[in-house]
Amino acid sequence: MRAFLAVLRNEALQLSRDVWYLLLMTFGAMVTLLTLAYTLSTDVEGVVTLVVDLDRGRHSRTLIRSLDNDGFFALEMALCRDEAERRLQQGSADVAVLIPAGYSERIDRGEAVSLPVLIDGSAPGVAELAASRIVTLVDVSAQRLIVERMARSGLLVTMPLDFRPRVRYNSDLKTVVSVAPALMGVVLIVPAVGAAGALGRERERGSFEMVISTPLGRWPLLLGRICPYIIVGLFDIGLFTALGYLVFDVPLRGNLGLFVLLGIIYILATASSGVLIAQFLPTQHSAMIVTFMLFGITPVYLSNIFFPVSSMPAWLQLESALLPATHFTTIARAILLKGVGWEVLWPNALALLVTGVVMSVLAYLRFQKKLT
Numbered sequence: 001m002r003a004f005l006a007v008l009r010n011e012a013l014q015l016s017r018d019v020w021y022l023l024l025m026t027f028g029a030m031v032t033l034l035t036l037a038y039t040l041s042t043d044v045e046g047v048v049t050l051v052v053d054l055d056r057g058r059h060s061r062t063l064i065r066s067l068d069n070d071g072f073f074a075l076e077m078a079l080c081r082d083e084a085e086r087r088l089q090q091g092s093a094d095v096a097v098l099i100p101a102g103y104s105e106r107i108d109r110g111e112a113v114s115l116p117v118l119i120d121g122s123a124p125g126v127a128e129l130a131a132s133r134i135v136t137l138v139d140v141s142a143q144r145l146i147v148e149r150m151a152r153s154g155l156l157v158t159m160p161l162d163f164r165p166r167v168r169y170n171s172d173l174k175t176v177v178s179v180a181p182a183l184m185g186v187v188l189i190v191p192a193v194g195a196a197g198a199l200g201r202e203r204e205r206g207s208f209e210m211v212i213s214t215p216l217g218r219w220p221l222l223l224g225r226i227c228p229y230i231i232v233g234l235f236d237i238g239l240f241t242a243l244g245y246l247v248f249d250v251p252l253r254g255n256l257g258l259f260v261l262l263g264i265i266y267i268l269a270t271a272s273s274g275v276l277i278a279q280f281l282p283t284q285h286s287a288m289i290v291t292f293m294l295f296g297i298t299p300v301y302l303s304n305i306f307f308p309v310s311s312m313p314a315w316l317q318l319e320s321a322l323l324p325a326t327h328f329t330t331i332a333r334a335i336l337l338k339g340v341g342w343e344v345l346w347p348n349a350l351a352l353l354v355t356g357v358v359m360s361v362l363a364y365l366r367f368q369k370k371l372t
Contacts, residue, residue: 026232030239033187037180037248044129045071049095050078050087057104059145066137067097072129084118094120095130107145169337180248181332182305184240185325189296191267192231195226196287197273222363226271233267234260244336253339262331262349269324269356270295276363299325327351 049067053060068075076093084096096118106113117134121127170177237260244250249365273295278287302305302316303325309317320326327348334340342349 007232026235026239029187029190029236029368030093030243032182033180033240033243034247035174036183036187044126045096045128046074047072047126048093049073049075049097049130050084050093051075052078052081052084052096054101055099055103059104059107062098063097063137063141066141067134070133070137072133086360088118088120091120094126095134097134121161150296157239173311174249176248177250177337178333179305180244180250181336182303182329184237184244184332185266185303185328186296186299186303186305188233188263188267188328189270190236191229192270192274192295193291194232195229195271196278196291197284198225198229199275199278201289221362222275222367226268226275229271230264230267233271234264236264237267241266241336250336252336254335255341258342258345259331259335262328262335262345262352265349265352265356266324266328269352269359272356272359272363276359276366279363279366280318295323295325299323299329302326303329305329321351322355324352324355 051064051067053064064075067073078087078096081096081098084093084098087093088096098116098118100114100116103113103115115138117131119127120129165171241252241256241259245252274287274291277291277294281287281290299305302309302312302320303323304320308318309326312320320350330348331345334345
């Protein structure tokens with residue numbers, strides 16, 4: 001224990017001397033999470049929509065109010081179709097709704113009426129969402145008009161279906177609420193990168209042989225290198241949880257203590273993996289880059305953050321299951337959004353624990369091999 005504390009104290013001293021590196025692993029990681037959560041969110045709002053109202057009747061005003069009440073659209077009025085088409089071409093607008101003259105009168109007479117809608121297709125994702133949103137609003141308006149007309153005719157109005165979807169755990173369907181907890185696992189790779197760099201630093205400075213020739217045991221040397229970064233990771237977990245709650249409106253429905261505990265196990269799994277990787281590479285920077293690529297970039301695509309793993313080929317599903325971030329993504333969403341407890345998350349916790357133990361043992365054996 002005394003040997004372990006000595007190595008821990010030495011590594012903590014080395015870390016504290018590099019203030020900028022310490023800030024990068026804490027507040028720099030917070031800025032990274034903040035940036036990624038917002039930029040990678042697929043929520044679309046404020047689509048600039050022009051309305052050319054040549055009717056100025058009761059039904060045209062109702063349609064404009066419906067569009068204005070939907071946060072997806074940011075309405076602006078245009079005088080004519082030529083102006084709307086020019087702004088679409090210039091890129092200062094995304095959608096143009098053209099309400100023709102006589103729109104309200106034809107609806108009152110029960111006649112069919114055409115409602116031209118122009119959409120900028122240069123951004124297909126936004127264009128598809130805009131088309132779907134407008135079709136939904138127009139369909140709702142058309143159904144309301146049919147019901148009103150039948151009621152005025154004295155007919156009994158009954159809707160054959162009463163479709164009322166209820167969304168749980170993220171009722172507003174905000175992507176950022178789902179993405180932010182998942183991205184915590186990606187950003188929490190910073191302690192693992194630091195642990196890999198700490199071992200690579202000794203090799204790069206030429207002091208590695210002196211380190212392994214000390215009378216200290218291998219476990220104190222390895223764990224003493226890792227523990228300061230686990231402590232930094234523990235601080236990051238609290239920082240990220242507060243950031244999610246205060247900035248992204250991510251709720252905390254589950255047990256915070258359980259989340260912190262499983263977060264520590266996740267950091268241990270990734271940090272021990274980083275230490276193992278560093279023993280195969282000659283420099284500090286190469287160890288940090290490889291660790292970041294394997295455990296920071298790959299999980300963005302394979303950890304169920306944006307793309308469902310179930311739709312991937314079998315070999316990618318296997319690779320996803322081996323990534324610690326996949327299990328931490330499940331843990332973060334389950335605890336923060338759903339309030340799930342240990343009785344559901346123990347398989348994911350076990351997977352992280354097994355990964356941490358296996359990687360620690362492999363790092364130990366590799367370190368032993370270098371001593372002989």
